[in-house]
Amino acid sequence: MSRKTARKSAARTPDIRTVAAMAKVSIATVSRTINGSPLVSERLAKRVWQAVKQLNYFPNTHARTLVSGKSRLLGIIVENITNPFFPELIRSFEEIAVAHGYEILVSSSNSDPAVLTTCVRRMLERKVDGVAVMTFGEEEPILDQLVNRNVPIVLAEFKLDDPKASTILLDYSSGIHAAIHHLAALGHKKIGFLAGPHKLHSAITRENDFRTALKAAGLAVQKDWIIECDHTLKGGLAGFGQLQALGKRPTAVVCSNDMTAIGVLRAAYMAGLRVPKDLSVIGLDDIDFAEFTLPPLTTICLSRADLAHAAFEALRQQAEDPAAPNLKREFLVSTSLVVRGSTAAPAAR
Amino acid sequence: MSRKTARKSAARTPDIRTVAAMAKVSIATVSRTINGSPLVSERLAKRVWQAVKQLNYFPNTHARTLVSGKSRLLGIIVENITNPFFPELIRSFEEIAVAHGYEILVSSSNSDPAVLTTCVRRMLERKVDGVAVMTFGEEEPILDQLVNRNVPIVLAEFKLDDPKASTILLDYSSGIHAAIHHLAALGHKKIGFLAGPHKLHSAITRENDFRTALKAAGLAVQKDWIIECDHTLKGGLAGFGQLQALGKRPTAVVCSNDMTAIGVLRAAYMAGLRVPKDLSVIGLDDIDFAEFTLPPLTTICLSRADLAHAAFEALRQQAEDPAAPNLKREFLVSTSLVVRGSTAAPAAR
């Protein structure tokens, strides 16, 4: 039995030819109809859609990609999927992308350059139309692979000098200023900062904004009270330990992210300190969980939805309309203070 | 200028022909070499690999998929990526899959049947070689789409009567028995259970295992003390509220998952109860965070790595060797008790 014959008789997943045969049109007409070409007459279009429905047909995306050169696949690389900030970001990104007919390729670099290299390679192999690099780190050399192959990318907080690269600027300063102002208004004068790992752009920026905000509030920056942690709960635990060991500790601590703040909450509790009475704590991110810590965490909100939206928009533009006259290459996402229960006036000395 | 000419001159991503030209062999030889066919002489293979390296070439997966019918893409659908259990599962699954040369397609159904339908459709469109359905729910009708198109699937705790469907049986009972035994040994006689939503298979199983374990320990099952929650922190909060409202509450509570337990921890704290002195709490999952709750959560560990491994193995088998003589269709993942600080002897009355 010939292949053609076999195709007709066996129950296989319908292809464009099956549809064309059923609708009694050419495969070109089926293609046009499905892709919304205006050149198809209503009469034929109707027949096509009917066949499509009846066969429960949908196009083979691989074949499509092969000929069109567009995969409608967007990559998203996150620093660590285990940090609650990122699943929330991924979820938003997925929603937006799917709503626009894109699929997403998720991968977690686990802050490991070797893994990141693999991630980039995977993205390249699957021919993504763009990649959102949400690692906040210094991995330009690795990303060159993407840039060299002309894959649009969008980075957070870092500008790459390439026409295919966009940047999302995160305005931490508004949120951090609000936080310091809030603390100062409460009467705090001694404020510490548990920073993120210095290999991350975001960590550096946040720390700088903290220093600036402190000065703007007329408060002194005490070097001892700025401690590099690693954006994990354990890091917060350790960082607070260091602060305690100093003997003279601040009455309030701002943390570079919520996980660190949660670590501080826990360390303070174990040290017999009451938050916020004995110590005020402020986080950054406003992960879902922040609402449920003990006490509920006052934090600087960085909207995952806004970030995901900006990232998608940057990539979509580059992917669909790279020659647009005034392509937006920079996006801004701002932050704001969410006051909950982990901040209060310092105890009288 | 003809296309062929254009191809030669323009800097484009190298394809199999570019490699063949550089290595001075046919494209078939390149293909064979890359796919590890034993039919290629060392001499030619060496030339090919050299060209591959020099051009930084890698095959176009879409073209490969189109002709071979295998995408080397595995889908994973999780109930809710925002529940920390799932990112940890995804991370393991990603690691294993990538190590075996597969790519993964992640999607979160958010416990919404409509979204699940979309997820399934997306998987179908991208021609995945298999799907791990980690939703623990009753969505057989939706999964029919997958089964009908002959896509291998693996489910947790639910058997589908189809040769392409495998099941991962989760042996909660060992962990739950250990938990009850632990509690009983501590002197608890009044033990409640905050169940998961009854639409989930896992929730039902866990609850049944709880009842069984209670009886096995010679303890009475008090219906009032079994409350349906929703596997979220908020749900745990509410569930514990219901328990309190009863007037007469148990001295220990086992929860259907860790998030619920964390909710209980928080609710108990707000109600002025000390855990574990006034109330013992046990979770289930052993998410990373469980170690860091206040107090650290005693919980029943369900290994994400084991689960991911079983899921991958089930799919790999079906995808690569569906005709194997004794295909394993059932996998078992067990649970065990991790004792930390949220359990203690009940306070004397």
Next chain:
DNA sequence: GTGAAAGCGCTAACAA
């Protein structure tokens, strides 16, 4: 408006 046909990059059957 519609259809025929070329070809996207690759694998696999067949020839040599």
Next chain:
DNA sequence: TTGTTAGCGCTTTCAC
């Protein structure tokens, strides 16, 4: 052992 060639399912000229 190696090369030639026919498609995989689709989009997209180019004729009509």
